[in-house]
Amino acid sequence: MKAIFGVLGATTMFLLAIPMVFANGGPATTPYACGRLGVILDTIRTLESGGDYTIRNANASAAGAYQYITATWRHWAEQADVSTDTYPTADTAPPHVQDQVAGVNVTSILADNDNQIETVPVIWYYPAALGNDTIMDQVPVPSAGNTLTVREYQTKWLDIYNEKLAATDDDATVTCASTDVTGEWALPVPREVIDISDLDDPHHTYPAWDVEIPTGTPIYAITGGTVTNVGTWTGNWWRAGCGGNNAPAACTSCGVGITIQHPDGLRHTYCHNVHAHVAEGDTIAPGQHIGDSGDTGRSGTPHLHLELRINGIRHCPQPLLAALYNGTAIPKPRELPATGCSF
Structure with missing residues (x-):
């Protein structure tokens, strides 16, 4: 599986997470928060890495459960008050720190987009497609091994998110944070x-x-x-x-x-x-x-x-x-x- 690169428009000039084409996925092991934020992070981890916090993409610098490239990790780690001297790349950080950084990242995305959940997978997969119907129906960087259009990725992401959210409604502790x-x-x-x-x-x-x-x-x-x-x-x-x-x-x-x-x-x-x-x-x-x-x-x-x-x-x-x-x-x-x- 290979990573793709995206460029976000007006809100920030930093790259967001570089997603891998679908990992086999699995339930999250250490969600960052209860409620909606916890479910969002659970969904991202499931699609990006199958919940593997130590994974590193052999063809790019994408690493960790959320598949952050190094430059993006450093930006969002700084926003989350996480030392990049201690954790220079995502996969060097323990799970709760990766969750923390991604949580700050997602919170920013939602704040910039009127809390619309459906914008999260677009920005995480290929930010240039946000608000552009033509790009939404294209496969970004197919040479990197990607086979899904941005809209297909978004649909898949939202299906998994809604499944996880429904499960959380049945058991409010399912997505609580990584503590005993x-x-x-x-x-x-x-x-x-x-x-x-x-x-x-x-x-x-x-x-x-x-x-x-x-x-x-x-x-x-x-x-x-x-x-x-x-x-x-x-x-x-x-x-x-x-x-x-x-x-x-x-x-x-x-x-x-x-x-x-x-x-x-x-x-x-x-x-x-x-x-x-x-x-x-x-x-x-x-x-x-x-x-x-x-x-x-x-x-x-x-x-x-x-x-x-x-x-x-x-x-x-x-x-x-x-x-x-x-x-x-x-x-x-x-x-x-x-x-x-x-x-």
């Missing part, structure tokens, strides 16, 4: 970024949990509920001079923060993100990708700050997180200690 999900609970970050010694680290002033992780690491909801607040301040407390006499009015300690209220009274909050992928009023599933970690708010280094509250009282997340990580019995939130997990 145990019934109603999930780790808040990918397992691979957690050192077991981090799990009992005390918070510096009150019951909470901080873990240092690179900017752009996916943040997952530890359990479900309804989003009650999404902070929007992308500044950093110290660099913005929030402690000074002329502090900006926008200063907030949580920065881009997300608070979710569970029906049983548990309120869980995630601070210092660089992006939020949810909005107030959204219904959230356990393990859903809700944001990307960052250094916003009152933060001295990129990290996740996790708080659990019941009736306004903070409880220590550490025993719950250790149980999730170790696969042991999960304590009830109300039984978590309210002291002993801070300096």
